[in-house]
Amino acid sequence: MANLSDNFISKEVQASGVGTNNSAFGFVLTRKTYDTRRGMVISLWLVTEQGPINLKITDEYALLFIHQTEQEKALGLLAKHQLQPAKVTPLVLKTFAHQAVTGLYFAKLRDFYQARELLKQHDIKCFEDDIRPEDRYLMERFVTDNCYFTGQTSSYATNQAHQYPILYQAKCKKSAGDIELSMVSIDLECCPKGELYSIGLYSDTCQKVMMIGKPEPLDESCDYIEWLANEAALLQRFLAWVKEHDPDVFIGWNVVNFDFSLFQKRYDLHGIPFAIGRDNSAPNWRKQRNSEQNFMDIEGRVVIDGIDLLKSATYNFASFSLDNVAHELLGKRKQVKDVENRLYEIVDNFHHNKKALAAYNLEDCRLVWQIFEHTDLLAFAKLRAKLTGLSLDRIGGSVAAFTNLYLPKLHRAGYIAPNLGDGKSDLISPGGYVMNSIPGLYRNVLVLDFKSLYPSIIRTFYIDPMGLIEGLRAEGLKVEELKVESEDIVAQNQTVPGFDDAYFSRKKHFLPAIIDELWAERDKAKRDKNTALSQAIKIIMNSFYGVLGSTGCRFFDPRLSGSITKRGHQILKTTKQWIEDIGYQVIYGDTDSIFVAIGESHKVKESRRIGKELEQLINQKWNEHIACEYQIESKLEIEFETHFSRFFMPTIRGLADVGTKKRYAGLVINEADKSSNESSRPNERMVFKGLETVRTDWTPLAKDFQQTLYHKIFHDEPVSDFVLDTVNQTRAGQVDEKLIYRKRIRRKLDDYIKNVPPHIKAARAADAINLANGQKEKYQKRGHIEYVLTTQGPQAIEHQSAPLDYDLYIERQLKAVADAILPFVDLSFEQITDNQLDLFSS
Incomplete structure (x- = not known):
């Protein structure tokens, strides 16, 4: 601690030293605000190269905003209850409704909370009153993880083994660098x-x-x-x-x-x-x-x-x-x-x-x-803190991350943030566009995927909370100018249209630039093979749409989220039409992906060439279309992602002609890894989406059966003997270890009243046995249960007393899996099993 003491205890750290002395640099580990007799204190604990240090910031206030038109009423009310603010400042900031505001600054948290409640009780609207002082202090200085700091006087926090310097009247500002955490x-x-x-x-x-x-x-x-x-x-x-x-x-x-x-x-x-x-x-x-x-x-x-x-x-x-x-x-x-x-x-x-x-x-x-x-989880947490300002232990926090990044920029543009519920709410923003699928067993299906579609839409069409307010204002000016037949239409070509009568300013916005910066950082992370950073950035970028579409976000407005998702619908539909105009068949599409059947005659190499050609063509067409239609640069980018040499899109059970959504399987062959030995099979992988193989509520028997059955069909191998062998092994008790279900109990057992599922029946019966045996109930407080289906119903494996119901397993597990795909090779489960019965009966 000697170096740290020399720097911070013996003399004041001068502002000119910030950024030049490593000892004045640290990682913000924890933060909080509390009251003292003298006033509010923001306490930051930092980890520095010399050790931990505690900063005490004593010249900040708890802040909220009110309409200037309500200033006199608010101050009279606060004075009556002896809750006068330390400062009252009419500001140049305005609300999204372009109303001027006054800042009320409180020296103590207690007074701030009491004043806030009092104002609300008297219908005086408060803005940004939910932002804690320590968070506001850091975000307004763009401090997310690391900061330079100075202090004037100091003492120690002491425990049995260490002394930690405490700096009072501390100052902080954003810095780069990295500090290792223990x-x-x-x-x-x-x-x-x-x-x-x-x-x-x-x-x-x-x-x-x-x-x-x-x-x-x-x-x-x-x-x-x-x-x-x-x-x-x-x-x-x-x-x-x-x-x-x-x-x-x-x-x-x-x-x-x-x-x-x-x-x-x-x-x-x-x-x-x-x-x-x-x-x-x-x-x-x-x-x-x-x-x-x-x-x-x-x-x-x-x-x-x-x-x-x-x-x-x-x-x-x-x-x-x-x-x-x-x-x-x-x-x-x-x-x-x-x-x-x-x-x-x-x-x-x-x-x-x-x-x-x-x-x-x-x-x-x-x-x-x-x-x-x-x-690399700690690195991930640190990088998330760096990118968002969230503390290391924060769970979720996408709304808080957006606020940290956006609010300081918004203030510098002359606005304060709206409150929850202020956004237009009489509209419904749809989810991602999911096409009706064309069921079938295909050869050569290409998947083209728009790279981070929603962030790309935000970047391209300038979708932004403040941009919406400025865009609507500009459109209003344009209408007013047209009414007076002005030759100088100030708002002309200043906006980009969205959906639901939304318009976005071409110049006044922040979110597109924030995503641009993150996008560039992610590209760099990919080049550097920094997986943790790349993943952290991807999660943050993809969260922005969810934030704008969440009623729990102060910037929620369906015109924002709708202008993203409805644009996504438009993009997928238009892309589908362009591909079909070439002569290929689009068999499915989901949010940002297009599935294209190109025909059976193509080899792997030729199929991939077609995929790259489609990628180049669609990107070119979107660049040209957006430049012509909106006079802006397209940030959309579609990529050829996967070539399925065989692909299966199932039907909805019971509806022979209606394809499913979000459920498919395919075979991918990597020809580049093909062995020189002609008799060997190229490197390949099976992909299952939404099917029994990747679901937790199906038995290992069903999963293994599906994987092998699909593998055989994708390779044009006979399947009847395999199906019969699996049925016979099941009836003979040779695969009992694969007949165990494992399911999560998500609620208390007594909360299941109507339509009690099998695993809950098994859990109730098991706990009844536990109680009868003088043992503690095992399944009352959620958790998992492993159970089997017996001739007397579902039973927990530790209390199984009846024989397994093999016919039920064959009907619900094997037949259900088989009959999804067998009709596409002119077979059925009953046909195969009946053939066996005919052999025995003859």
Whole structure:
């Protein structure tokens, strides 16, 4: 800490030093605002190259806006209740309705909140009153992750192992650079009642399990165990370890709602302050409205849940259990014999084999760490913070990200943001355009995909919240000028038409430029093979349409979202017509993709050549059409994405002539990888979309059967023997292990009243047996259940008492899969199985 003290304690850091001294640069880890006797303080914890530092910003105010026409009424009301603002400033800013506003600045958060409620109670409209001061402070300075900072006076925040400089009267501004964050994976083991057994900790520099129990002889393989006498000692030791090792980030699996939530309960039970913050403070807990999700804020530290962050990075798994995700990503499993009933094994190991429990505890920590490393999740979180201003632990937050990026630019253009519900709401914005499909079994189907279609539409047609207001205003001016027959029509050609009477300014907008910048950064990330950055940018860009179409966004206006989706409809329909004018058949289209059947006679190489020709032709036609029609540059770009040598578009069950949507399968052959050996098969892959193979509510039997059946049909191989063999094996009990359903229970069992599905029936029956046996109910609080269909109905696998209903499996699983595709090769499931019966009857 010596260098940091020299820079910030012994003398004032001069403004001229900002940007030239590395010690004045850091990553914003946590933020909050609180009141003191002297006024409001914004507290920022930063990680610098010299260590953590706490900035105290004391000259900011909590701010809201009101109409200037209501200023006198508002001030009289506030004065009557002794809630006078510290500053009252009429501003040049205006609302989207072009009404002037006054800023009311409050020195204390308490006064701000009370004044806000009072004004609303008296029907005085407040604007931007939901933006917290710490967020406003950072966004108005365009600080997202890193900043340069200065301070004038200083003291220390002290714990048992470290002293952290505190800078008062701090100033910040945006900076570039990168700061490495220290991270530790944490996992608790406990009994069913919540009493702690052990705490596991894992990082690249630490492997430790703190275990309650009498010391046992340890060999080198388990020298990471530290023995504690009881739970109170365990809790105290954990705090001491945190203060000693001083991690910036805790990671784990369901780590907030389970591990840290249990921590808080156990510390409270023992009367021990959960002083885990860098200033020795306890966490601040928050609960999301209408949700069981808990959130926590720790001064100077961040807790990141692996499940939430994987979902934010658009990972998708059949189950987000640690065991399953580790298996799918790493090829590893948890160190427990029975994952579903691991709690009983944990309890048994604590009493009889603590070394095994410690190994299990540490391995869970290690698996989470390795998942983070494998997917580069911390880098993803940091890059998301850099691009959006969201904190590392923020879940979702697309609306907040848009606000962070857009609001400062909007203010500098002379506007304040609207409130929720201010946008025009008597319109309906449609979703993406999905064409009616033409069902069939095809050879040579090409898929052409518009690259990031919705962001491209925003860029091309200048779709933007402020641009809409300026565009409508310009059109209004044009109408007024035409009425007086002015020779100088000021608004002429200043707008681009949208849909639903929307017009967008050609010059006054921000969102297209924001996307342009992100687009360029993503192209660079792709060139640099920076997968985490590329994915983070893609998610952010694609979220902008959703934000504009969300009633939870202050900029919501159906004319914005409608001008995106309806333009998308127009683009797909026009592209389809252009392709069919050439002579090819468009058999399907979905949001941004076109599926084109080009005929059976083409080889792989020739098919791909046609795909590239279509790509060039369509891009050229859109460039010409948009330049001619709107006098703007097209940012649309279609790419030839996939050539299916065989492709299957099924029908809707029960409707022989009606094709499905979002459900298909195809065979892709990569001729470039073809072996020189003529007898070998080229490298190939099967693609399934929306079919049983990729659905979690079908058995492994159905999935394996579908994959093999489609593979045979795509390669023109006979299928009757395969179908019969699968039916016979099923009836003979040879594939029982593939007949297990695994489904999520999404609600409490009692919440299922009408149309109770099979897995809920199995769960209720299983818990009734558990209660009768004096055991704890297993399925009441959601989770997953594995069950089978028996002659006595659905039963959980651990309580199966009746024979499997093989006829039901054959009818619902095998026949349903087979009859979707067999008619396209002039066969049916009944025809194949009846032929076998005829053989036996003869």
